Amino acid sequence: MAELRLYDTFARDVRRFEPRETGRVGIYVCGPTVYGRIHIGNARPFVVFSLLKRFFEYGGLDVTLVVNVTDVNDKIYTAAAAAGRSSIELAAEMTSFYVADTDRLGLGRPDHEPLASQSIEAIVDYIAALIASGNAYEASGDVYFRVRSDARYGALSRREVDQMDQGEGVEGAARKEDPLDFALWKTAKTGEDSSWEAPWGGGRPGWHIECSAMAEALLGAGFDIHGGGLDLLFPHHENEAAQTRCARGTELARFWVHNGMLELATEKMSKSLGNIAPLHEVLDRFGRDAVVLYFCGAHYRQPIDFADEPLAQARRGVARLREAGRRLIDGPSPAELAPLRERFFASLAEDFNTAAALAAMWEWVREANRRETAVGRADLVEMLDVIGLANLLEASDETAPAEIAELAAARQLARGSGDFARADELRAQIAAAGWTVRDAGGGYSLIPGDD
RNA sequence: GGCGACGUGGCGGAGUGGCUACGCAGCGGCCUGCAAAGCCGUCUACGCCGGUUCGAUUCCGGCCGUCGCCUCCA
Numbered sequence: 107m108a109e110l111r112l113y114d115t116f117a118r119d120v121r122r123f124e125p126r127e128t129g130r131v132g133i134y135v136c137g138p139t140v141y142g143r144i145h146i147g148n149a150r151p152f153v154v155f156s157l158l159k160r161f162f163e164y165g166g167l168d169v170t171l172v173v174n175v176t177d178v179n180d181k182i183y184t185a186a187a188a189a190g191r192s193s194i195e196l197a198a199e200m201t202s203f204y205v206a207d208t209d210r211l212g213l214g215r216p217d218h219e220p221l222a223s224q225s226i227e228a229i230v231d232y233i234a235a236l237i238a239s240g241n242a243y244e245a246s247g248d249v250y251f252r253v254r255s256d257a258r259y260g261a262l263s264r265r266e267v268d269q270m271d272q273g274e275g276v277e278g279a280a281r282k283e284d285p286l287d288f289a290l291w292k293t294a295k296t297g298e299d300s301s302w303e304a305p306w307g308g309g310r311p312g313w314h315i316e317c318s319a320m321a322e323a324l325l326g327a328g329f330d331i332h333g334g335g336l337d338l339l340f341p342h343h344e345n346e347a348a349q350t351r352c353a354r355g356t357e358l359a360r361f362w363v364h365n366g367m368l369e370l371a372t373e374k375m376s377k378s379l380g381n382i383a384p385l386h387e388v389l390d391r392f393g394r395d396a397v398v399l400y401f402c403g404a405h406y407r408q409p410i411d412f413a414d415e416p417l418a419q420a421r422r423g424v425a426r427l428r429e430a431g432r433r434l435i436d437g438p439s440p441a442e443l444a445p446l447r448e449r450f451f452a453s454l455a456e457d458f459n460t461a462a463a464l465a466a467m468w469e470w471v472r473e474a475n476r477r478e479t480a481v482g483r484a485d486l487v488e489m490l491d492v493i494g495l496a497n498l499l500e501a502s503d504e505t506a507p508a509e510i511a512e513l514a515a516a517r518q519l520a521r522g523s524g525d526f527a528r529a530d531e532l533r534a535q536i537a538a539a540g541w542t543v544r545d546a547g548g549g550y551s552l553i554p555g556d557d
Numbered sequence: 558g559g560c561g562a563c564g565u566g567g568c569g570g571a572g573u574g575g576c577u578a579c580g581c582a583g584c585g586g587c588c589u590g591c592a593a594a595g596c597c598g599u600c601u602a603c604g605c606c607g608g609u610u611c612g613a614u615u616c617c618g619g620c621c622g623u624c625g626c627c628u629c630c631a
Contacts, residue, residue, distance in 0.1 A: 118561095135631085136631070137631080138631070139629085139630080139631095144631085145631090147630090147631060148630095148631050149631085150631065151631050152631085179629075180629055181629060181630090184629090263560080263561090263626080263627090264560065264561075265559080265560060265561095265626090265627075266559080266560085269558095269559050269560080269627095270559080270560095270627065270628090285628095286628085288628060289628095313628090313629075314628095333631095334631060335630080335631030336561095336562090336625070336626080336631085337625070337626065337630055337631065338626095338630080338631065339561095339625095339626070340560090340626055340627065340628080341626090341627080341628045342628085342630095344628095345628080364631095365631075366562085366625090367624085367625065367630095367631080368631085369624075369625090403569070403570065403580080404569080404570060404571085405570085405571075407562090408562095408563085408570085408571095409562080409563075409624070409625080410569090410570095411569085413569095415568070415569075415581090416568085416569055416570095416581095418581090419568080419569060419580070419581050419582090420569095420580095420581095422580085422581060422582095423580065423581080426580085426581095426594095429594060429595080430595095432594090433594095433595085453571090459571075459572095461570060461571050461572095461579085462571050462572075462578080462579085464570095464571090464579070464580075465570090465571065465572095465578055465579035465580080466578095466579085467579090468578095468579055468580060469578090469579070472579095472595095472596085475594095475595055475596070476595080476596055476597090521590080524590080526590055526591070529590085529591090530590095530591070530592085533591095533592075533593095542592095542593060542594085543592090543593080544592090544593055544594060545589070545590095545591095545592080545593080546594090553593080553594080
């Protein structure tokens with residue numbers, strides 16, 4: 107594969123990416139907190155990093171993608187209490203919904219999907235290491251990370267420790283040495299129905315430590331790429347970075363890659379604000395192909411608006427690709443089109459610019475469509491496969507039901523006898539049934555309508 | 558208040574110190590009995606004000622606007 111360059115948030119610049127270990131790439135992405143069905147915004151990192159993995163694999167690399175699931179969290183306790191259910195049960199149910207909803211994206215599963223609740227031992231060990239190194243302290247059953255003990259704290263998110271909000275009024279403030287310190291372990295409180303044993307007493311892990319522990323357990327500290335939404339940059343990723351730096355004396359990841367936010371109207375979409383479009387509903391309305399193409403339409407670091415029109419446009423794009431697929435034949439593509447294919451992959455190699463890559467792909471489609479003789483599909487399959495849309499070219503089962511076929515045959519007879527009024531009437535009937543008749547040469551074909 | 562991102566044609570959205578992005582929609586044309594699909598053409602932009610430059614949408618400064626994070630957000 108050609109040289110790949112990626113934007114690294116830590117460096118605030120595009121840098122050449124080279125795997126830590128030749129031929130292998132380890133990626134860790136912060137996944138959802140499972141207190142409800144995930145929304146379309148949560149789907150963006152899932153799509154972005156699943157596709158990035160495919161691109162690496164296209165380049166012959168062996169990729170390990172880890173996406174965690176946070177199943178122990180304040181929000182889960184709150185949601186479970188509101189629903190009168192156990193938090194364990196709620197988290198388990200929402201985890202299965204998360205898997206089912208993201209499965210529908212058709213981009214495969216991450217290689218590992220660790221649960222915080224199943225990683226307590228590693229988390230406790232990590233906390234113990236931070237206490238031993240003097241970077242954390244116990245306070246009435248809680249354990250806090252001593253932020254000012256990390257000289258580089260703030261380097262990732264570019265914040266000055268002394269200019270940070272002092273976090274007044276935050277829970278546990280009275281027990282902290284410094285308001286900036288954050289919880290590694292929280293002692294069990296009333297209303298919380300799950301807790302684990304630890305040297306500091308029964309309780310549960312804080313949010314940030316699980317990622318340091320699980321990422322290290324599966325990929326080893328100093329792995330290649332840490333990903334997630336830009337909203338996690340601070341404090342979550344800053345804290346993860348600090349924990350690993352202090353406990354292990356090494357940086358957690360070599361590249362920090364953040365996807366931009368999905369915004370609804372003018373406000374960022376988040377579950378906290380309640381302006382939610384659940385992923386499964388969006389998939390129901392527009393289909394998985396359109397959703398994937400929609401995400402590819404903009405560069406991954408740009409904020410994108412969530413609205414019907416962009417999704418509808420993506421759906422038209424899907425139709426155009428299917429249409430192109432009907433014209434193509436099996437086999438290699440014309441050499442003259444190769445530069446467009448190469449531009450597609452070169453765009454992906456330059457900070458994974460899917461939008462620029464799609465422009466090259468559309469040009470390829472137009473060039474193929476304008477040719478008199480049928481064009482081999484190999485190039486387009488190669489391009490679409492990387493973005494998870496090669497299915498659009500597969501010979502779909504488009505055989506019309508007998509009833510529709512009869513109407514079409516009758517229409518053809520009417521046309522042959524010059525009875526165009528009758529022919530148009532039959533065409534309208536066929537359209538009403540969801541099919542389109544297309545006259546071509548001396549014959550005709552039947553094309554399924556919109557999904 | 559602190560830190561940061563962004564303002565591109567009707568819409569979405571790349572990119573670049575001088576050369577058509579691309580897609581959708583519209584309009585005109587080819588094709589068609591008429592359509593559909595496809596193709597061709599067309600409409601054609603870089604928030605505002607300065608500066609640097611032979612030349613800026615692209616670099617620098619200011620302003621206006623939008624948005625994100627500031628310890629529960631992917």
